[in-house]
Amino acid sequence: IKKVGVLTSGGDSPGMNAAIRSVVRTCAYHNIECIGIYRGYQGMIEGDFKEMGPRSVNNIVNKGGTILKSARSTEFRTPEGRKRAHEHLVKAGIDALVVIGGDGTFTGGLIFNNEFDFPVMGIPGTIDNDIFGTSHTLGYDTALNTVVDVIDKIRDTASSHNRLFFVEVMGRDAGHIALNAGIGAGAEEILIPEEDLGLERLLESLQKSKASGKSSSIVVIAEGDKIGKNVFELKDYVEANLPEYDVRVSVLGHMQRGGSPSCFDRVLASRLGVKAVESLLEGKSSYMVGLQSDKVTLTPLEQAIKGKTEIDRELLRVSDIMST
Ligand code: F6P
Secondary structure, three states, X not given: OOEEEEEEOOOOOOOHHHHHHHHHHHHHHOOOEEEEEOOHHHHHXXXXXXXXXXXXXXXXXXXXXXXXXXXXXXXHHOHHHHHHXXXXXXXXXXXXXEEEEOHHHHHHHHHHHXXXXXXXXXXXXXXXXXXXXXXXXXXXXXXXXXXXXXXXXXXXXXXXXXXXXXXXXXXXXOOHHHHHXXXXXXXXXXXXXXXXXXXXXXXXXXXXXXXXXXXXXXXXXXXXXXXXXXXXXXXXXXXXXXXXXXXXXXEOHHHHHOOOOOHHHHHHHHHHHHHHHHHHHOOOOOEEEEEEOOEEEEEEHHHHHHOOOOOOHHHHHHHHHHOO
């Protein structure tokens, strides 16, 4: 391996820049070249490349977003798109790729590897934490801290006005953000796709909490929750059935994807970048680097894509006990 291309693709997440920095500097450390590929696979198709040395990643370890920009490329899903991308890589002398993103990014990387026998290494970057083979994806820890911070602020109003707040958080089809940030922020109930609480039980729980002397409550709901009502319909439903509650809704949205990465995400990004490049140099390909029991590990990309990250059910019990 003489020249590594690095890209970020899919939804951005805090820590992606720290991972780019790590890949670039690990390449420099081992005296190999590194090329930044802009706008994910779309930039690969268009040959939107830039040489990157250790000084081109100064002052980004603390920055959210991605300096390489990101995109979800539909053209890369076609054989013609991938062929064009391959031609650009060959022309630029790039002989291996590090792709930073979520399962869509890994799926693209794996198909590309299978078609052209091109070495690919994945770094999991998404706030959703929905990738198999790592306890943490880049950006997840930062997103949790952001959500907790915001709910702390919402709690001030909830308690001043004796209100019930429904706070909707991101996570796509996974409830990791909701469950962990919900416990961290002291939520009364946490609604996640992995566990259908049901409308009746939600009402019962809210009634119980009122009866126990609580005057305000926070309910965290994952965007992918399957309770059958969206967060605004839930507000109407609760107000209709429990008129004693004054309900407000807060949809946190993309603020969860932004901001300076936490120390945890910066360290994780640095470790994963080193492992990704050094694994390529050892001749490995089609793996995702991840964190398992605080060790940096390799998981075949195929497993990372197909495997399911279970939620920790003990956390549901802890959440129940905490809302007593
Ligand atoms: O995968 C990250 C994520 O922020 C999800 O939590 C969310 O469902 C989705 O991306 C939003 O995508 P977009 O930024 O394209 O609206």
